[in-house]
Amino acid sequence: MTDNNIESFIEPLSGYISSKIEEVARVTEVRRLAEGHSRQMLLIHVEVAGAVQRYVVRIEQDGIFGTSGAEEFRVMGALHGVGFPVAQVRWLENSRDLLGEPFFVMDFVDGDFDNPAGDTLKEFVTVLDQLHKLDWQNAGLDFDLKPESVEEATHLQIDRWANIYRSATPLPIPLLEEAAAWLHYHAPVSGPFGIVHGDPGPGNFVHDKGEILALTDFEFCHLGHVYEDWVFCAVMRGPRSLSTDGWIELYQELADTKLTAEEWRYWQVFNLFKGSCANTTSLRVFCAGKNPAPNLAIVGTAIHQNFLFQLTGLISD
Secondary structure: OOHHHHHOOHHHHHHHHHHHHOOOEEEEEEEEEEEOOOEEEEEEEEEEOOEEEEEEEEEEOOOHHHOOHHHHHHHHHHHHHOOOOEOOEEEEEOOOOOOOOOEEEEEOOOOEOOOOOOHHHHHHHHHHHHHHHOOHHHHOOOOOOOOOOHHHHHHHHHHHHHHHHHHHOOOOOHHHHHHHHHHHHHOOOOOOEEEEOOOOOOOOEEEEOOEEEEEOOOOOOEEEEOHHHHHHHHHHHOOOOOOHHHHHHHHHHHHOOOOOHHHHHHHHHHHHHHHHHHHHHHHHHHHOOOOOOHHHHHHHHHHHHHHHHHHHHHHOO
């Protein structure tokens, strides 16, 4: 979608927000904040009674990655309600009538996404550990899947991602089928059970002067084994900011967490499997002509193949 296209959102969003606050609201500016693989993000300036407020509109992209904006909205709302650092969500729109895709609106959090280092990374690890240990039931978090144990949660997540890939491709992918079987066979029967962010690390939190202002991108959030997050951050999202060994040291120092070699291997396989399955949805959307963005083709081909290659090495040892 071009910037000219997003200008067409000004009028419908003005009417939408006016109806929600029961006051005349006028969107005066809209610009692309980011266009990731799963969501389009727009920053809008809204004038109400002479005052300007900033919001972010988070728009789905034809079901890429098989995640739900409605679940993300519920999770973020509950977390904000208990004082956890996330943006305050405002309004959810499940229909495609207004912008062509479901979306929700949340407050804009002003800070830095890039280049976290030093004390900022330490604070991030502390905040992620707090998320893992939060009493999700007392906090009122409402997940689509509600497993009662680590073992049940892990099997549910394996099946979830396998089904997402199967629905996105016309033929089975043998390496993904083998990886799913391997993960089921080696699934842990115990371990720390809690809220898993699903995509944690640099780029997915807003910070300023060492303070974590907000965790972002909760579309993969679920209940499960929290080691999934620790390995994902250290191996997949975090190496640009800190070496894997550096992350491991922070986990042990700040979260009293140290994985065995086999635990590390298992969750590395799981995250590569999850990513490989999710990436097939990008190619589906691209090939159907629903979104011609080149990054979707790259994710669904080159990155997907790279993940499969890494999976092969890990499960064949």
